[in-house]
Amino acid sequence: MAQALLGAKYIKQLAGWAGKSPLANPLGGMDSAASLTGIRQYNHHPDWRREDFIRISSTHLHGKSSEKNRTVEGVSDRQFPIIVQWERPKHPKRALPGAEASGDLEAFPTLDPSRRLPEFEGCQALEEAMDKVQRVFSLEFATRRDLLKRVSHDYARKVQRHPHDFQSLEVFIAILTARIRHAQAFVAKELEEKNRRRGAISHVIKIMVDQRRVLLGVLRQRDYKKFEFLLETLNIAYKPRPIYFEKIEREVHMVRLTELWCSELKQHRLSTLKHEFKSQQPEFLRDKAKKLGWIKAQEEELGLQSSVSQDEIQQCLDEAKRIEDILARQTQEDRMQKLFVYEEEVPVATTSDIAELSSS
């Protein structure tokens, strides 16, 4: 009980400190004892002005802040030019075909009209029948649903384990791809751009595409070679989703882009400097070999014990040749290919330069 009372007294004292201005706080600033107890009265105190504690963020540097005309001590008022312009990438719908969206690298196939539905395949009575009857049972008068049945049967035949297999995982994936491509073709050809059903059907396609990606992932875990065989035969691209969802935001990614650009600028300048030094090395090594040879000759003339061997001279020459070969293989374009955003600045010609050029 006594401890509890003491504690209450102690907290009161801290609250007293917290009420005062932070500058008057004996413990100072944010690390005060009041913040430890969880009392945050000082935030609402009139003495505590928010302006004193505004951090200099990237918004100030980019000039996008609402407080553009505010002067900050130690920071220039000049608005910095934005060197790399951030652009929001376009997000096509997942229902569309292609490697970027649904992963289908092939469209719904156009069928030979003389073919039959799968249930009439190998029917002897039909083969003996009249031509008109055969024509009625062909795909010439088939509905869209019939075409889908035909294609999904064809796809299943390509991947199934045995002729009676219509339930395995790979066959289910094959039938799903037929359904996806069928719906994609329908949306692209039959419906107008502002049709109401377009959105609804593409939502259903998206659901099927997601389901297929999950099933492909399961097959990948069970049997990798069959997974690759399936991608090849059905012509699908498999891209797993990233582990972390990332919201694309203007400010966050603009900062990230400038950081990336700066790091690549540093990388590029260092690599050019290294290239410059490296290109001076062969000349130096040849000079060294020449001087070593001179020393060796002098020592032989004077009858002294030679301190330089022939191997040492040869080593220098070999090294020079090796470096030259490496430099010949490396080009400026190769070094630039490693960089993602940075492009070398082209110097802008001034009016005086143009005048000089035209006169000469």
Add this chain to the structure above:
Amino acid sequence: MSLVQTLRSSAVLLGRVRPRIHSAAARPTKIKGPEYDVTPSECIVVGVPHLQFDPRLKRHFKHEEQVLAHDSTNLDLKVGDTLLLKKMSQPFLPSVQFEVIRLIQKFGDAQDPLTGDAVTAEDYRSHEHAVAEVYGGSGPFDYAQAPPRGRLEGTKDFTDKVTYYRWHKFGKKDDYSLVS
């Protein structure tokens, strides 16, 4: 404290190969990730699963820590393979403190540890083949003659490197980025 700091040298760990980060743009922005931007060429990323204690809930939770491992072996390691790691006494780089000892199991190509027979997750491959023969012959896929894994990497199979949401209209094309 991370797992790497607590271990002594020559400690052995079990882990799985994870996709490598191939460019600085592919690293996630907000999540506290590894200390490197791009995975070094001589190394692989390995996820080490272990239990982490939550002091508030007083319970252990599944956790995976990603470490870099130096791969000097000639094993053709692919994403998902299970392997054994060992902590080096002298690190290869400051961020690379582990080395690969041996491969335990290939991902998607499992074997029965007792008999050595090939299995899928559900069944023996030999049994699957026998069932197919009863139904009238096997299909177009032949496991014995199938080429080794990895021929579709970068064209149709994009699992070997990290995929990411594209956050800028980059001039250069990257197949491992997603837009939808």
